[in-house]
Amino acid sequence: MPEFTDILNAIVLFSNFVLIPAASYGAQLALGALGITLVYSILRFSNFAHGDLMAFGTMCVILVTWGFQSMGISFGPLPTALLALPFGIIGAIGLSLMFDKTVYTFYRTKNSDPVIFVIVSTGVMFMTNAIVRFIIGPNDQRFMDGTKFLFRSREFKEFTGLSEGLALKSTQVLTLTVTLIAVAALFYFLQKTRTGKAMRAFSDNKDLALLSGINPDRVVFITWIIVAALATTAGTLYGLDKSFKPFTYFMLLLPMFAAAIVGGIGSPIGAVVGGFVIAFSEVIVTYAYKKFFIYLMPESLEPTGLMQFLSTDYKFAVSFIILVVVLLIRPTGIFKGQSI
């Protein structure tokens, strides 16, 4: 039987490398997937430009953050980017509404096929991508300031006397807190307010909603505002936690789609759950469990290999595999999204 401290060490190890990173990554994916799901259920298309919208919003946040930093404005222990977030959201809303007016409205009034929307949204994706690369360049940008860690691995070890350390980055706590607030606000809005109800009605049955006197332009307008706000928040949190690079944001599109589809596309709760499912599977499948089992197993049974299902290089592929499997087995996702 392993000793009690060994079990504790194993739990700490697992939390440090799997639970906490996966939870914050999951929260970021959830916010992104919420945007995709809202566009899908209300505007009725798969928005391939969502990753780049995230990049655009985050870029605005970074530029304003730099402006604040040069003016000497800071947010104490919290990152300055939080102060800049509203400006980034306004930028992303502007871009979304601009593209909606110039591009999507035309096809919406024509009632075009969803495929046409997908193709047009790739056009928007190209253009947004170009704007971001043109303004901020294709390279990595770090814009995190304020306190980095709530507590470090070394401090944790000294405090508890365990041999495994647990580090808690402030961005991880921040991500979870902001996500919680954003999701709660969104759900309150969708369930309790008049506009939110109008949006849900519009998504359920467009014709009936129009007959009941719901103004479709207003619904579309508000949807883009919410989507842009969610995308910018998700992008900023991801950028603070890791770093900002236009190409990475473009690549986030697939895990976000995977999250939305796994949860059930069109269902907001599904998007949140899906985000965590994808993030946890990515991390759990690619983590090497050798040390974890050394703590738990008697010496004679200790593993010799890395005890890893898939090499970390396949991290991204995991979400695609889950996506494909879900599309095959249960295309409506966990929470029975819209019928396909």
Next chain:
Amino acid sequence: MNELLSQQNRAPLAFAVMALLLLAVGMGQSWPYALAILNLCLISAVMSLGVNIQWGYAGLLNLGVMGFTALGGLAAVLVSEAPVLEAWSVGGQGMAVSFILVVITIILSILVYRNMAASWQRRVALTVLYIGAFFTINHFYEPAVNAIESVNPATSGFLGGMGMPIIFSWILGGVMAAGVAWVVGKITLGLRSDYLAIATLGISEIIIAVLKNEDWLARGVKNVAGLDRRPVPFELDLQTTPWFIDMVQSLFSGRLAALADNDRAEALHQLVIQSSSIFVKLCYTGLFTVVLVAVLLLSMKALNSPWGRMMRAIRDNEEAANAMGKNVVRQHLQVFVLGSAVVGIAGAMLVTLDGQFTPTSYQPLRFTFLVWLMVIIGGSGNNLGAVFGGFFIWFMWIEAEPLSIAFMDLVTMGMDQASDLRAHLLKSAPHLRLFIMGLTLLLTMRFMPKGIIPEETRLHSV
């Protein structure tokens, strides 16, 4: 004016403009550069024909073009690299056992799936089977991989290929892409259009991830360079070949005669060097043209045959075609496999031209979305349109960069030479080409949704 732009005139006119553009590059920039663009235009046109078979004929939104291109590239490595015998002897057995076990697992899972009723018992049985298979296969696979990858890791570390001329990979590339497309199609073709797009996009990323990480197959991110069993002569060999030197001499005899005797030898040497590069490129142009014309003729014949008519019927109204007794799913699978095979051929041609296989170079923007632009802007459903799209978009993709830089130069002319903004604008100008591409796509979709050379409207009088 309207008559000039009528349906019949559009294609010749478009290709004439394209030829003029390439000639302008040849005269304005340089001939080798123009030929390099032309060669990639030809490859792009083949890819675009492949996508057109799927989208234009059948309305399938396949965003996995990049994956099939990469499979063609993999075929080039597997055909032309010499086999690494040492790697085969240390790891070949383990690989063979793993392969057989994979096949057994697949057969078993099909048996379980077919013979058990849909229930939780079946799900449990399949899960147990897969987990068991995973650990058993890994038991043989991992040591074999480690053994193979430790054989001269700096230069080989993979199983190598068949050591045949690389041109055979154009066939194998098509076959491999077709095989994978069959599996992918079997899995995904039941999905609605935009789900199909997302699924294929994901699958192409999985293919690239495998190519990047399975070093035993094609060295992964260490790349395979120097694929030298190529179908055309090498520049350096040509420069010392008598008949080639004679040919250059007779071609440029007028210019050479005007020179003094002692300058003549040096001038001839320079001319031979320049001509050898042009000659090699022309050889590729010839080969690629043969492939393009063959694929184009076959595609046109297919589109006008009863088969093509059926495909269009399915595309335009699936339910009606189904009601008429056409097996929609089977036809979709067929057309998906055919189109992917053509893309695979193009992928093998591309690696043949480059002489190296670089998995990291496969990026969705360049290999999936750009090819889509070609088909849509050229004219989906029209083979000539797809070919023109391949030429035109590739040309734009290459020339948009110098043009954007020139444009930015013009815009920033009035600014202070030392200003940071000017430096930034000039440095970022190349990114404008993505902007131009996106804008072109949106404008085409809006004002010319059928593309530059639209599909012919067929009227049948009864």
